[in-house]
Amino acid sequence: MEIHAYEKFWLGAALLLIVGFIATVSYGAIGAGVEMIDDDGGTVDPQNLDQHPKFSDPGVYKSGPNEYDVYVIAKQFLFQPGTSEPIRVPANSTVTFHVTSADVIHGFEVVGTNANTMAIPGQISTFTVEVDGPQEYGLLCNEYCGSAHHAMEGTMKVVPEDEFNASATAGGA
Amino acid sequence: MSLEPETENTIREDVPDRPRGYVVGSAPDSIEREIGHDDFDPVGTLVLIFGYFLILVVMWVFMYFVEFLGRGMTVIG
Numbered sequence A: 001m002e003i004h005a006y007e008k009f010w011l012g013a014a015l016l017l018i019v020g021f022i023a024t025v026s027y028g029a030i031g032a033g034v035e036m037i038d039d040d041g042g043t044v045d046p047q048n049l050d051q052h053p054k055f056s057d058p059g060v061y062k063s064g065p066n067e068y069d070v071y072v073i074a075k076q077f078l079f080q081p082g083t084s085e086p087i088r089v090p091a092n093s094t095v096t097f098h099v100t101s102a103d104v105i106h107g108f109e110v111v112g113t114n115a116n117t118m119a120i121p122g123q124i125s126t127f128t129v130e131v132d133g134p135q136e137y138g139l140l141c142n143e144y145c146g147s148a149h150h151a152m153e154g155t156m157k158v159v160p161e162d163e164f165n166a167s168a169t170a171g172g173a
Numbered sequence B: 001m002s003l004e005p006e007t008e009n010t011i012r013e014d015v016p017d018r019p020r021g022y023v024v025g026s027a028p029d030s031i032e033r034e035i036g037h038d039d040f041d042p043v044g045t046l047v048l049i050f051g052y053f054l055i056l057v058v059m060w061v062f063m064y065f066v067e068f069l070g071r072g073m074t075v076i077g
């Protein structure tokens, strides 16, 4: 079969484009370290979250130098913490979220970022993000969960380190 | 009765090289210039396709590196 020179060029360019797509996604996984959220978080009894060592008192826990664990319960129609009190984390830290649901499937999304997961009853969704400078983010539920789904939102405050430490020693975190 | 005019006075005298049944605006029925397989160069099409290719590449780079990776707080673990 005779293939025209222009067609050969176009076929080669199209193949190169596919290689380029795969290369960028590989770079994202290896170079930028983008991870998928899987079932590594394990399971939990959604009826007895109050007996869980951390979900019984959800919030921010220090887990290492400049590393924090945030336990969040999503339920109809609020995040705990997040809705009635903001999630407060220090700037320039590594934060691991552990999100679960007490009733139905919810979403947990830090608005405008890639920090986004499903909150599934019985399942703990665990993911780690790198937090930059002080900023206030919105939280929202992005999985339809009932009649007040549209009102299910919250706040996450990234506060300066010294401010966070001051409030932590004062008794709240 | 035939549809094709057959009388001598329907052929115009001032254009003598028009054959019988000639349709105004039709292509010549003889081969004008014969070219080989690779002599046909649709440069305009090539430029168009190359432009399309370039748009794809630019849009992909923008979408992945600016809109996705540049969005802050990306899941890393």
Ligand SMILES: [Cu+2]
Pocket: A106, A107, A141, A142, A143, A144, A145, A146, A149, A150, A152
């Ligand atoms: Cu919802």
